[in-house]
Amino acid sequence: MLETSLSMSRARAEINTEPGAVGPSAVPLTLRINGTVRTVAVAPHTTLAEVLRGPLDLTGTKIGCDRGACSACTVWLDGLPVASCMTLAIDVGERSVTTIEGLSDGDRLHPVQAAFIEHDAVQCGFCTSGMVMSCAALLARNPHPTLDDVKAATGGHLCRCGTYPHVFAATLAAAKPGRG
Numbered sequence: 076m077l078e079t080s081l082s083m084s085r086a087r088a089e090i091n092t093e094p095g096a097v098g099p100s101a102v103p104l105t106l107r108i109n110g111t112v113r114t115v116a117v118a119p120h121t122t123l124a125e126v127l128r129g130p131l132d133l134t135g136t137k138i139g140c141d142r143g144a145c146s147a148c149t150v151w152l153d154g155l156p157v158a159s160c161m162t163l164a165i166d167v168g169e170r171s172v173t174t175i176e177g178l179s180d181g182d183r184l185h186p187v188q189a190a191f192i193e194h195d196a197v198q199c200g201f202c203t204s205g206m207v208m209s210c211a212a213l214l215a216r217n218p219h220p221t222l223d224d225v226k227a228a229t230g231g232h233l234c235r236c237g238t239y240p241h242v243f244a245a246t247l248a249a250a251k252p253g254r255g
């Protein structure tokens with residue numbers, strides 16, 4: 076028993092002296108968020124979602140399940156949708172983060188945001204920012220999606236209010252030539 080606890084102490088000491096190891100106390104991070112450089116100091120286990128909603132006060136990103144199952148927390152990393160609850164802030168590095176707050180151009184809504192309003196694709200709104208981020212990313216890589224493409228892009232998003240048909244219609248409408 077004593078030997079086991081001595082081994083554990085030795086293992087912990089080895090972990091803590093490993094070159095490049097950080098924590099458990101807060102570490103300074105520089106993040107590129109919506110075109111602005113922001114600095115924060117957070118514990119290494121802090122997720123990007125927690126940093127956005129906490130010290131950065133960007134509460135448009137929602138946390139639903141906090142375990143990668145609902146996609147409510149979707150943001151972009153270098154333009155690709157990711158679950159921010161499953162991304163450690165310390166792992167973001169040089170990649171640029173785009174949140175729902177960074178999607179519009181000043182007061183001018185992104186076409187997907189405008190279409191969500193026009194097509195009544197919002198009920199409680201809890202899933203909405205994540206849905207918009209995934210639909211906008213789809214249009215960025217495929218300006219002429221089919222209904223199946225939209226369904227695939229939103230496949231990981233859970234909407235308890237059942238807005239899916241409105242989300243699909245809004246995204247297809249936003250893709251139409253002449254929109255935006």
Ligand code: FES
Binds near residue numbers: 145146
């Ligand atoms: S809150 Fe991140 S996937 Fe559900």
Ligand code: FES
Binds near residue numbers: 203233234237
């Ligand atoms: S609008 Fe309520 S969960 Fe989607």
